[in-house]
Amino acid sequence: MALTTEQSEMQQSVRELLARLVSRELLDDVERGSRPATTDTRWKKLTDVGLPGLFIPEHAGGSGASNVDVAVIAAELGRVLCPDPIMTVWDATEVLLCAGTGAKYVGAVAAGAMRPVLAVADEAGCWSNTVSPVRMQDDRVFGDVVFVEAADVATHFIVRSSTGSDTSLQLVAADDDGVLIAPMDAMVGRWWWRVEFRGARATQLTRDWNDVRDARWPIWMRIAAWCGGASQRLIEDTADYAKKRVQFGVPIGSFQAVQHNLASAAIAAAEVNNLAFTAAAALDAGETDAALLSAAAVTHGGDGFVSVARRCHQTWGGVGFCTESHVHHFSRRAKLVQQSRGGRPEHLEAFMDELTKAGTIRRATGTRGDTDGLARFRAEVREFACKSDDPVIAKQGTFPQGDTPEKRAFIRRLGERGWLGLAWPHSYGGAGLDARFQLVLQQELEYYSLPSASIEVGMVGPTLLRHGSDELKKEFLSRITRGELNVALGYSEPNAGSDLAALSLRAERKGDEYVLNGQKMYTSAAHFADVIWLACRTGGPGSGHRGISILIVDADAPGISISELATLGTHRTNVVYFDDVHVPVARRVGAENEGWRYIMEALDLERLTGFPTGGFLRDTDRLIEWYSENAGARTPEVRRRIAEIALRSLGAFSHAEHAMDVLAQHGVPTADATMLKVAVTEARQEHADAFLALMGPRALLRGENGILAGHFEEVWRDEIITTIAGGANEIQRNIIAQRLLGLPRQ
Numbered sequence: 001m002a003l004t005t006e007q008s009e010m011q012q013s014v015r016e017l018l019a020r021l022v023s024r025e026l027l028d029d030v031e032r033g034s035r036p037a038t039t040d041t042r043w044k045k046l047t048d049v050g051l052p053g054l055f056i057p058e059h060a061g062g063s064g065a066s067n068v069d070v071a072v073i074a075a076e077l078g079r080v081l082c083p084d085p086i087m088t089v090w091d092a093t094e095v096l097l098c099a100g101t102g103a104k105y106v107g108a109v110a111a112g113a114m115r116p117v118l119a120v121a122d123e124a125g126c127w128s129n130t131v132s133p134v135r136m137q138d139d140r141v142f143g144d145v146v147f148v149e150a151a152d153v154a155t156h157f158i159v160r161s162s163t164g165s166d167t168s169l170q171l172v173a174a175d176d177d178g179v180l181i182a183p184m185d186a187m188v189g190r191w192w193w194r195v196e197f198r199g200a201r202a203t204q205l206t207r208d209w210n211d212v213r214d215a216r217w218p219i220w221m222r223i224a225a226w227c228g229g230a231s232q233r234l235i236e237d238t239a240d241y242a243k244k245r246v247q248f249g250v251p252i253g254s255f256q257a258v259q260h261n262l263a264s265a266a267i268a269a270a271e272v273n274n275l276a277f278t279a280a281a282a283l284d285a286g287e288t289d290a291a292l293l294s295a296a297a298v299t300h301g302g303d304g305f306v307s308v309a310r311r312c313h314q315t316w317g318g319v320g321f322c323t324e325s326h327v328h329h330f331s332r333r334a335k336l337v338q339q340s341r342g343g344r345p346e347h348l349e350a351f352m353d354e355l356t357k358a359g360t361i362r363r364a365t366g367t368r369g370d371t372d373g374l375a376r377f378r379a380e381v382r383e384f385a386c387k388s389d390d391p392v393i394a395k396q397g398t399f400p401q402g403d404t405p406e407k408r409a410f411i412r413r414l415g416e417r418g419w420l421g422l423a424w425p426h427s428y429g430g431a432g433l434d435a436r437f438q439l440v441l442q443q444e445l446e447y448y449s450l451p452s453a454s455i456e457v458g459m460v461g462p463t464l465l466r467h468g469s470d471e472l473k474k475e476f477l478s479r480i481t482r483g484e485l486n487v488a489l490g491y492s493e494p495n496a497g498s499d500l501a502a503l504s505l506r507a508e509r510k511g512d513e514y515v516l517n518g519q520k521m522y523t524s525a526a527h528f529a530d531v532i533w534l535a536c537r538t539g540g541p542g543s544g545h546r547g548i549s550i551l552i553v554d555a556d557a558p559g560i561s562i563s564e565l566a567t568l569g570t571h572r573t574n575v576v577y578f579d580d581v582h583v584p585v586a587r588r589v590g591a592e593n594e595g596w597r598y599i600m601e602a603l604d605l606e607r608l609t610g611f612p613t614g615g616f617l618r619d620t621d622r623l624i625e626w627y628s629e630n631a632g633a634r635t636p637e638v639r640r641r642i643a644e645i646a647l648r649s650l651g652a653f654s655h656a657e658h659a660m661d662v663l664a665q666h667g668v669p670t671a672d673a674t675m676l677k678v679a680v681t682e683a684r685q686e687h688a689d690a691f692l693a694l695m696g697p698r699a700l701l702r703g704e705n706g707i708l709a710g711h712f713e714e715v716w717r718d719e720i721i722t723t724i725a726g727g728a729n730e731i732q733r734n735i736i737a738q739r740l741l742g743l744p745r746q
């Protein structure tokens with residue numbers, strides 16, 4: 001998420017303070033239990049910069065920070081694995097702010113005079129159980145509470161206690177004679193404590209524990225942000241290590257196995273981060289799905305951090321397993337945090353409850369960056385798409401690449417509404433908006449299985465705008481905005497796939513024409529396209545990526561022949577032969593031999609717009625609907641699996657939301673587009689498998705006898721190509737490792 005100037009400054013100053021306060025020795029000592037998690041001196045330093053009272057309202061002595069602000073700081077605490085129990089005290093503060101008389105104590109928390117912690121778990125670590133192990137008798141509490149954090153440095157405990165069927169919240173001073181604490185020997189030293197209440201005097205905060213149940217959403221969001229910060233930091237440290245550690249005479253970071261492992265870790269960390277900030281923004285905006293997003297963020301956050309830690313361990317090799325390196329601190333905390341604050345089963349259960357209430361994951365997406373009229377536009381497209389109930393169009397499926405009169409008419413309708421070229425300047429028939437509008441349009445249309453001219457609008461148009469001659473712009477941009485141009489992409493050849501720079505379609509300059517000879521392969525849409533946007537060799541033999549140019553060639557030009565290449569999926573592709581095809585030099589895009597640069601730029605756009613993120617959400621929603629409509633399918637196991645699928649969808653989609661922020665600020669987000677491509681395509685393949693596994697053999701039947709007319713068997717076949725086309729995912733991981741993490745090329 002794009003931070004404001006104030007947030008960046010706050011982030012920087014907290015980062016500097018924590019760098020001074022949290023040393024490697026401190027982490028070692030706290031882990032061993034030879035030093036407490038904090039001291040009064042340390043706490044004062046943290047209080048002086050306002051951390052304990054960060055989100056306490058200003059009138060109560062705090063800083064009144066928003067949830068997004070708090071997420072920024074939680075991520076910083078995660079980066080250094082800060083042992084001081086700021087997060088723990090924040091949990092208690094959140095509860096105090098929700099509990100009847102609790103608010104009167106928060107001023108003391110902000111001033112650093114009070115360090116309350118929650119003692120609310122049951123024997124299994126759950127927070128949600130309605131019956132507490134602690135009993136009230138008169139105004140005293142009796143019973144044991146386990147999994148209490150920072151009990152040794154707490155000034156107060158907030159205790160859940162039961163009287164008959166009522167569960168209330170009580171405040172107990174830690175120095176009361178009736179309080180005994182003992183460490184629980186856990187994965188991280190003395191992290192959890194057993195607190196025994198032997199008649200300690202208690203002050204009631206609220207009569208009903210349910211009053212504070214909503215406190216868990218911000219608590220969980222913050223933990224997710226903390227996991228995001230910790231994951232990010234661990235990846236950075238690991239990438240640095242991989243650049244320096246030499247084996248076989250080269251840095252291990254140059255090995256593809258290492259690069260791919262860390263690229264996967266980077267994708268997981270980005271999702272943790274994205275979801276946490278999306279949840280924080282939703283909490284700030286009071287959105288209906290803030291609870292759903294917070295539950296998703298904490299579940300995904302714990303899982304993501306654990307997976308990042310495991311991948312990083314692998315990269316460090318043996319030394320990462322030894323306590324002389326610091327990786328073990330991260331993996332211990334990852335596992336611990338995944339099972340804290342109710343624990344993963346409770347986080348997932350809460351997510352499932354919220355998902356059942358919502359009946360869709362889509363409402364929880366597409367909210368970030370919904371400023372500047374974007375939300376209004378999204379609603380407008382939804383209304384339009386819901387009315388577009390033309391059965392032929394609705395049947396287009398996941399890849400609406402076929403050519404039908406209905407599809408052409410529909411694209412023209414988009415043009416008439418001014419929706420093709422939303423992000424282009426007015427002078428070229430565009431709407432002068434930023435690129436997010438185009439992305440929103442496409443996501444929404446995909447959600448309803450409607451075509452969106454993504455290649456023409458998302459890729460060809462922007463490249464022409466940047467590099468095309470006035471003549472080309474004039475001719476092609478206006479045709480695109482009217483919805484009257486179908487473009488096929490002619491990049492791949494039989495011997496140039498991932499290694500596109502090896503392409504050999506020859507373009508020989510003769511006067512003011514090029515003459516093309518050679519072959520393209522997998523040229524989808526060539527059989528109905530008006531033009532082929534192709535990459536050809538204008539440089540000499542061996543010129544590699546320095547000898548490539550882009551031409552726009554009429555698909556019916558003399559000398560072109562097209563033959564079908566049938567596929568496993570629902571759409572056809574083609575082989576295209578060029579035999580002395582004459583193309584005017586004026587049809588060249590940009591400079592001669594500079595085509596590689598334009599292709600790379602355009603591929604970034606393709607990764608952003610070319611993969612059906614909207615369709616991905618729609619299919620997850622279809623699965624949720626199928627579950628709710630099929631009594632026979634409703635088992636706890638199926639419910640859990642659907643929740644895991646929905647979680648994965650939200651995580652993968654979060655890259656699109658982040659890319660929106662980047663697009664609005666800086667233009668094409670290469671790393672985000674790449675992560676989005678990998679995450680969405682791989683999640684979708686897993687989903688396709690899961691859909692079929694859940695639905696059974698009827699899902700493989702087509703037509704009326706099948707489930708949803710065989711939609712999911714089509715999805716399964718179509719999805720196979722998505723991890724290959726548009727740049728195979730292996731190549732994408734190379735890009736993430738080298739461009740985002742700075743690992744060396746081999």
Ligand SMILES: Cc1cc2nc3c(=O)[nH]c(=O)nc-3n(C[C@H](O)[C@H](O)[C@H](O)COP(=O)(O)OP(=O)(O)OC[C@H]3O[C@@H](n4cnc5c(N)ncnc54)[C@H](O)[C@@H]3O)c2cc1C
Pocket residue numbers: 256488489490491492496497498499521522523524525567573721724725726727728729730731734
């Ligand atoms: C249905 C379909 C539609 C398509 N549509 C179009 C289109 O419209 N226009 C177009 O130009 N192209 C299109 N393509 C082509 C597509 O972009 C290529 O298939 C893709 O780029 C991969 O190239 P390849 O098939 O030659 O596989 P290869 O490059 O031979 O790759 C095979 C395997 O080797 C791996 N590999 C290759 N190099 C490396 C490396 N350096 N490191 C690690 N792993 C590596 C790949 O990841 C892959 O797993 C389409 C393909 C299909 C099947």
